[in-house]
Amino acid sequence: MSERDREHHRERNPEQYQHRARKRFGQNFLHDAGVIDRILRAIRPREGERLLEIGPGQGALTEGLLSSGAQLDVIELDKDLVPILQHQFAGHGHFNLHQGDALKFDFNTLGAAPRSLRVVGNLPYNISTPLIFHLLSHAALIRDMHFMLQKEVVERLAAGPGGGDWGRLSIMVQYHCRVEHLFNVGPGAFNPPPKVESAIVRLVPHTTLPHPAKDHRLLERVVREAFNQRRKTLRNALKALLGADQIEAAGVDGSLRPEQLDLAAFVRLADSLAQPTNA
Structure with a gap:
Protein backbone atom coordinates (compact mmCIF):
# COMPACT_ATOMS: atom_id res chain seq x y z
CA MET A 1 0.00 0.00 0.00
CA HIS A 206 -7.78 45.41 28.72
CA THR A 207 -10.67 47.41 27.31
CA THR A 208 -8.58 50.49 28.09
CA LEU A 209 -4.84 50.11 28.61
CA PRO A 210 -3.98 51.11 32.21
CA HIS A 211 -0.57 52.48 31.14
CA PRO A 212 -0.69 53.26 27.41
CA ALA A 213 2.68 53.86 25.79
CA LYS A 214 3.19 56.40 23.01
CA ASP A 215 4.77 53.60 20.97
CA HIS A 216 4.48 50.02 22.23
CA ARG A 217 7.38 48.98 19.98
CA LEU A 218 9.65 51.32 21.92
CA LEU A 219 8.31 49.83 25.15
CA GLU A 220 9.24 46.35 23.87
CA ARG A 221 12.70 47.65 22.96
CA VAL A 222 13.33 49.23 26.36
CA VAL A 223 12.08 46.17 28.25
CA ARG A 224 14.13 43.79 26.10
CA GLU A 225 17.28 45.87 26.50
CA ALA A 226 16.81 46.17 30.28
CA PHE A 227 16.26 42.46 30.90
CA ASN A 228 19.03 41.34 28.57
CA GLN A 229 21.26 42.63 31.38
CA ARG A 230 18.97 42.28 34.34
CA ARG A 231 21.80 42.09 36.90
CA LYS A 232 23.00 45.55 35.92
CA THR A 233 21.55 48.83 37.13
CA LEU A 234 19.15 50.55 34.75
CA ARG A 235 21.70 53.28 34.18
CA ASN A 236 24.11 50.71 32.75
CA ALA A 237 21.59 48.35 31.14
CA LEU A 238 19.92 51.14 29.16
CA LYS A 239 22.94 53.33 28.37
CA ALA A 240 22.68 52.52 24.64
CA LEU A 241 19.16 53.96 24.62
CA LEU A 242 18.85 56.55 27.39
CA GLY A 243 21.22 58.80 29.27
CA ALA A 244 21.24 58.99 33.06
CA ASP A 245 19.53 62.40 32.93
CA GLN A 246 16.73 61.03 30.71
CA ILE A 247 16.14 58.15 33.10
CA GLU A 248 15.97 60.58 36.01
CA ALA A 249 13.65 62.91 34.06
CA ALA A 250 11.27 59.96 33.61
CA GLY A 251 11.02 59.73 37.39
CA VAL A 252 13.06 56.53 37.59
CA ASP A 253 16.01 55.81 39.86
CA GLY A 254 18.84 54.71 37.56
CA SER A 255 20.55 52.79 40.37
CA LEU A 256 17.70 50.23 40.48
CA ARG A 257 17.79 46.91 38.68
CA PRO A 258 15.16 46.20 35.97
CA GLU A 259 13.18 43.75 38.12
CA GLN A 260 12.52 46.51 40.65
CA LEU A 261 10.51 48.65 38.20
CA ASP A 262 6.78 48.35 37.64
CA LEU A 263 5.01 48.54 34.28
CA ALA A 264 4.22 52.25 34.61
CA ALA A 265 7.92 53.09 35.08
CA PHE A 266 8.89 51.17 31.95
CA VAL A 267 6.22 53.03 30.00
CA ARG A 268 7.63 56.37 31.21
CA LEU A 269 11.10 55.31 30.04
CA ALA A 270 9.75 54.27 26.65
CA ASP A 271 7.82 57.53 26.31
CA SER A 272 10.96 59.55 27.02
CA LEU A 273 12.63 57.68 24.15
CA ALA A 274 9.65 58.55 21.95
CA GLN A 275 10.19 62.30 22.33
CA PRO A 276 11.16 64.02 19.02
CA THR A 277 14.49 65.18 20.47
CA ASN A 278 15.42 61.53 21.10
CA ALA A 279 14.19 60.15 17.77
Whole structure:
Protein backbone atom coordinates (compact mmCIF):
# COMPACT_ATOMS: atom_id res chain seq x y z
CA MET A 1 0.00 0.00 0.00
CA SER A 2 1.40 3.39 -1.00
CA GLU A 3 1.68 6.25 1.48
CA ARG A 4 -1.14 8.02 -0.36
CA ASP A 5 -3.35 4.93 -0.03
CA ARG A 6 -2.49 4.60 3.68
CA GLU A 7 -3.40 8.24 4.27
CA HIS A 8 -6.69 7.76 2.39
CA HIS A 9 -7.44 4.69 4.52
CA ARG A 10 -6.71 6.64 7.72
CA GLU A 11 -9.08 9.41 6.64
CA ARG A 12 -11.89 6.92 5.97
CA ASN A 13 -11.22 4.79 9.06
CA PRO A 14 -9.71 7.11 11.72
CA GLU A 15 -11.06 5.02 14.61
CA GLN A 16 -8.64 2.23 13.67
CA TYR A 17 -5.60 4.39 14.37
CA GLN A 18 -4.39 5.16 17.87
CA HIS A 19 -2.43 8.37 17.66
CA ARG A 20 0.82 8.51 19.59
CA ALA A 21 2.00 11.77 21.06
CA ARG A 22 4.88 13.27 19.10
CA LYS A 23 7.81 15.00 20.75
CA ARG A 24 8.39 17.28 17.78
CA PHE A 25 4.92 18.78 18.30
CA GLY A 26 5.34 18.90 22.09
CA GLN A 27 2.23 16.75 22.51
CA ASN A 28 0.94 15.75 25.95
CA PHE A 29 -2.73 14.80 25.73
CA LEU A 30 -5.05 15.75 28.59
CA HIS A 31 -7.15 12.82 29.80
CA ASP A 32 -8.13 13.53 33.44
CA ALA A 33 -11.94 13.99 33.47
CA GLY A 34 -11.86 16.03 36.70
CA VAL A 35 -9.32 18.48 35.28
CA ILE A 36 -11.23 18.72 31.99
CA ASP A 37 -14.44 19.57 33.87
CA ARG A 38 -12.65 22.17 35.99
CA ILE A 39 -11.23 23.87 32.89
CA LEU A 40 -14.63 23.93 31.21
CA ARG A 41 -16.19 25.45 34.35
CA ALA A 42 -13.49 28.14 34.33
CA ILE A 43 -14.18 28.97 30.67
CA ARG A 44 -18.00 28.73 30.93
CA PRO A 45 -18.67 28.69 27.18
CA ARG A 46 -22.15 29.83 26.15
CA GLU A 47 -24.43 29.35 23.17
CA GLY A 48 -23.74 31.84 20.39
CA GLU A 49 -20.18 32.67 21.49
CA ARG A 50 -17.17 32.46 19.16
CA LEU A 51 -14.55 30.04 20.46
CA LEU A 52 -11.15 29.15 19.06
CA GLU A 53 -9.31 26.09 20.34
CA ILE A 54 -5.62 25.88 19.53
CA GLY A 55 -4.17 22.37 19.47
CA PRO A 56 -7.29 20.29 20.25
CA GLY A 57 -5.19 17.11 20.17
CA GLN A 58 -7.49 14.15 20.69
CA GLY A 59 -10.46 16.39 21.53
CA ALA A 60 -10.41 16.23 25.35
CA LEU A 61 -11.88 19.75 25.68
CA THR A 62 -13.52 19.95 22.27
CA GLU A 63 -16.66 17.96 23.11
CA GLY A 64 -17.40 20.10 26.16
CA LEU A 65 -16.83 23.33 24.23
CA LEU A 66 -19.16 22.21 21.43
CA SER A 67 -21.88 21.00 23.79
CA SER A 68 -22.32 24.60 24.97
CA GLY A 69 -23.76 25.52 21.57
CA ALA A 70 -20.89 27.91 20.82
CA GLN A 71 -19.37 28.29 17.35
CA LEU A 72 -16.01 26.50 17.57
CA ASP A 73 -13.02 26.84 15.26
CA VAL A 74 -10.02 24.64 16.00
CA ILE A 75 -6.46 24.84 14.69
CA GLU A 76 -4.46 21.60 14.62
CA LEU A 77 -0.91 21.29 13.28
CA ASP A 78 -0.64 17.48 13.28
CA LYS A 79 -2.09 16.18 9.98
CA ASP A 80 -2.62 12.72 11.47
CA LEU A 81 -5.05 14.13 14.04
CA VAL A 82 -7.20 15.90 11.45
CA PRO A 83 -9.19 12.82 10.26
CA ILE A 84 -9.66 11.70 13.87
CA LEU A 85 -11.07 15.09 14.86
CA GLN A 86 -13.22 15.28 11.74
CA HIS A 87 -14.63 11.83 12.46
CA GLN A 88 -15.45 12.80 16.05
CA PHE A 89 -16.89 16.27 15.54
CA ALA A 90 -17.79 16.93 11.89
CA GLY A 91 -21.43 16.11 12.71
CA HIS A 92 -21.62 19.22 14.90
CA GLY A 93 -22.98 22.12 12.89
CA HIS A 94 -20.85 24.63 14.80
CA PHE A 95 -17.48 22.90 14.26
CA ASN A 96 -14.82 24.16 11.83
CA LEU A 97 -11.31 22.67 11.64
CA HIS A 98 -8.22 24.42 10.28
CA GLN A 99 -5.10 22.33 9.66
CA GLY A 100 -2.05 24.51 10.10
CA ASP A 101 0.39 26.30 12.38
CA ALA A 102 -1.23 28.64 14.91
CA LEU A 103 1.98 30.72 14.93
CA LYS A 104 1.33 31.62 11.29
CA PHE A 105 -2.46 31.78 11.42
CA ASP A 106 -4.19 35.06 10.57
CA PHE A 107 -6.97 35.27 13.16
CA ASN A 108 -8.65 38.05 11.16
CA THR A 109 -9.77 35.38 8.66
CA LEU A 110 -12.20 34.00 11.27
CA GLY A 111 -14.45 37.01 10.77
CA ALA A 112 -14.98 37.47 14.51
CA ALA A 113 -16.39 40.75 15.78
CA PRO A 114 -14.11 42.97 17.89
CA ARG A 115 -13.58 41.65 21.43
CA SER A 116 -15.70 38.55 20.76
CA LEU A 117 -13.20 35.72 20.25
CA ARG A 118 -12.61 33.40 23.21
CA VAL A 119 -9.35 31.46 22.82
CA VAL A 120 -8.61 28.13 24.50
CA GLY A 121 -5.58 25.90 24.29
CA ASN A 122 -3.36 23.26 25.85
CA LEU A 123 -0.26 24.87 24.39
CA PRO A 124 2.96 22.98 23.66
CA TYR A 125 5.62 24.34 25.97
CA ASN A 126 8.06 24.98 23.13
CA ILE A 127 5.78 27.51 21.38
CA SER A 128 3.73 28.98 24.23
CA THR A 129 5.56 32.32 24.55
CA PRO A 130 5.77 33.20 20.83
CA LEU A 131 2.15 32.09 20.36
CA ILE A 132 0.93 34.34 23.18
CA PHE A 133 2.76 37.30 21.60
CA HIS A 134 1.22 36.41 18.20
CA LEU A 135 -2.24 36.40 19.79
CA LEU A 136 -1.58 39.72 21.53
CA SER A 137 -1.01 41.27 18.10
CA HIS A 138 -4.70 40.44 17.50
CA ALA A 139 -5.85 41.55 20.98
CA ALA A 140 -8.59 43.80 19.53
CA LEU A 141 -10.46 40.66 18.41
CA ILE A 142 -10.13 38.77 21.69
CA ARG A 143 -12.46 38.73 24.69
CA ASP A 144 -10.38 36.33 26.80
CA MET A 145 -7.88 33.48 26.63
CA HIS A 146 -7.62 30.32 28.76
CA PHE A 147 -4.42 28.33 28.40
CA MET A 148 -2.79 25.27 29.87
CA LEU A 149 0.89 26.17 30.16
CA GLN A 150 3.99 25.11 32.01
CA LYS A 151 3.51 26.26 35.62
CA GLU A 152 6.77 28.17 35.49
CA VAL A 153 5.50 30.19 32.51
CA VAL A 154 2.21 31.00 34.27
CA GLU A 155 4.13 32.19 37.33
CA ARG A 156 6.13 34.52 35.09
CA LEU A 157 2.96 35.79 33.39
CA ALA A 158 1.31 36.58 36.73
CA ALA A 159 4.42 37.89 38.53
CA GLY A 160 4.76 41.32 40.09
CA PRO A 161 7.80 43.62 40.35
CA GLY A 162 10.59 42.77 42.75
CA GLY A 163 11.05 39.05 42.13
CA GLY A 164 12.97 36.85 39.77
CA ASP A 165 9.85 35.91 37.78
CA TRP A 166 9.21 39.54 36.80
CA GLY A 167 10.58 40.14 33.32
CA ARG A 168 9.85 40.81 29.65
CA LEU A 169 7.03 38.24 29.46
CA SER A 170 5.30 39.57 32.60
CA ILE A 171 5.52 43.21 31.54
CA MET A 172 4.47 42.88 27.91
CA VAL A 173 1.57 40.52 28.63
CA GLN A 174 0.35 42.65 31.56
CA TYR A 175 0.61 45.74 29.35
CA HIS A 176 -2.12 44.17 27.17
CA CYS A 177 -4.01 41.89 29.61
CA ARG A 178 -5.23 41.18 33.09
CA VAL A 179 -3.60 37.89 34.17
CA GLU A 180 -5.15 35.30 36.51
CA HIS A 181 -3.31 32.14 37.61
CA LEU A 182 -6.36 29.90 38.11
CA PHE A 183 -5.06 26.49 39.26
CA ASN A 184 -2.24 23.98 38.86
CA VAL A 185 -2.37 20.62 37.07
CA GLY A 186 -0.10 17.68 37.87
CA PRO A 187 1.73 15.56 35.26
CA GLY A 188 -0.61 12.58 35.83
CA ALA A 189 -3.45 14.42 34.06
CA PHE A 190 -1.65 13.89 30.73
CA ASN A 191 -0.60 11.06 28.48
CA PRO A 192 2.34 10.87 28.31
CA PRO A 193 3.00 12.67 31.61
CA PRO A 194 5.24 15.72 31.11
CA LYS A 195 8.28 16.21 33.30
CA VAL A 196 6.96 19.55 34.56
CA GLU A 197 3.95 20.89 36.46
CA SER A 198 1.28 22.70 34.44
CA ALA A 199 -1.19 25.45 35.26
CA ILE A 200 -4.28 27.14 33.84
CA VAL A 201 -4.09 30.88 33.20
CA ARG A 202 -6.76 33.37 32.15
CA LEU A 203 -5.71 36.39 30.08
CA VAL A 204 -8.27 39.18 29.57
CA PRO A 205 -7.25 41.99 27.18
CA HIS A 206 -7.78 45.41 28.72
CA THR A 207 -10.67 47.41 27.31
CA THR A 208 -8.58 50.49 28.09
CA LEU A 209 -4.84 50.11 28.61
CA PRO A 210 -3.98 51.11 32.21
CA HIS A 211 -0.57 52.48 31.14
CA PRO A 212 -0.69 53.26 27.41
CA ALA A 213 2.68 53.86 25.79
CA LYS A 214 3.19 56.40 23.01
CA ASP A 215 4.77 53.60 20.97
CA HIS A 216 4.48 50.02 22.23
CA ARG A 217 7.38 48.98 19.98
CA LEU A 218 9.65 51.32 21.92
CA LEU A 219 8.31 49.83 25.15
CA GLU A 220 9.24 46.35 23.87
CA ARG A 221 12.70 47.65 22.96
CA VAL A 222 13.33 49.23 26.36
CA VAL A 223 12.08 46.17 28.25
CA ARG A 224 14.13 43.79 26.10
CA GLU A 225 17.28 45.87 26.50
CA ALA A 226 16.81 46.17 30.28
CA PHE A 227 16.26 42.46 30.90
CA ASN A 228 19.03 41.34 28.57
CA GLN A 229 21.26 42.63 31.38
CA ARG A 230 18.97 42.28 34.34
CA ARG A 231 21.80 42.09 36.90
CA LYS A 232 23.00 45.55 35.92
CA THR A 233 21.55 48.83 37.13
CA LEU A 234 19.15 50.55 34.75
CA ARG A 235 21.70 53.28 34.18
CA ASN A 236 24.11 50.71 32.75
CA ALA A 237 21.59 48.35 31.14
CA LEU A 238 19.92 51.14 29.16
CA LYS A 239 22.94 53.33 28.37
CA ALA A 240 22.68 52.52 24.64
CA LEU A 241 19.16 53.96 24.62
CA LEU A 242 18.85 56.55 27.39
CA GLY A 243 21.22 58.80 29.27
CA ALA A 244 21.24 58.99 33.06
CA ASP A 245 19.53 62.40 32.93
CA GLN A 246 16.73 61.03 30.71
CA ILE A 247 16.14 58.15 33.10
CA GLU A 248 15.97 60.58 36.01
CA ALA A 249 13.65 62.91 34.06
CA ALA A 250 11.27 59.96 33.61
CA GLY A 251 11.02 59.73 37.39
CA VAL A 252 13.06 56.53 37.59
CA ASP A 253 16.01 55.81 39.86
CA GLY A 254 18.84 54.71 37.56
CA SER A 255 20.55 52.79 40.37
CA LEU A 256 17.70 50.23 40.48
CA ARG A 257 17.79 46.91 38.68
CA PRO A 258 15.16 46.20 35.97
CA GLU A 259 13.18 43.75 38.12
CA GLN A 260 12.52 46.51 40.65
CA LEU A 261 10.51 48.65 38.20
CA ASP A 262 6.78 48.35 37.64
CA LEU A 263 5.01 48.54 34.28
CA ALA A 264 4.22 52.25 34.61
CA ALA A 265 7.92 53.09 35.08
CA PHE A 266 8.89 51.17 31.95
CA VAL A 267 6.22 53.03 30.00
CA ARG A 268 7.63 56.37 31.21
CA LEU A 269 11.10 55.31 30.04
CA ALA A 270 9.75 54.27 26.65
CA ASP A 271 7.82 57.53 26.31
CA SER A 272 10.96 59.55 27.02
CA LEU A 273 12.63 57.68 24.15
CA ALA A 274 9.65 58.55 21.95
CA GLN A 275 10.19 62.30 22.33
CA PRO A 276 11.16 64.02 19.02
CA THR A 277 14.49 65.18 20.47
CA ASN A 278 15.42 61.53 21.10
CA ALA A 279 14.19 60.15 17.77
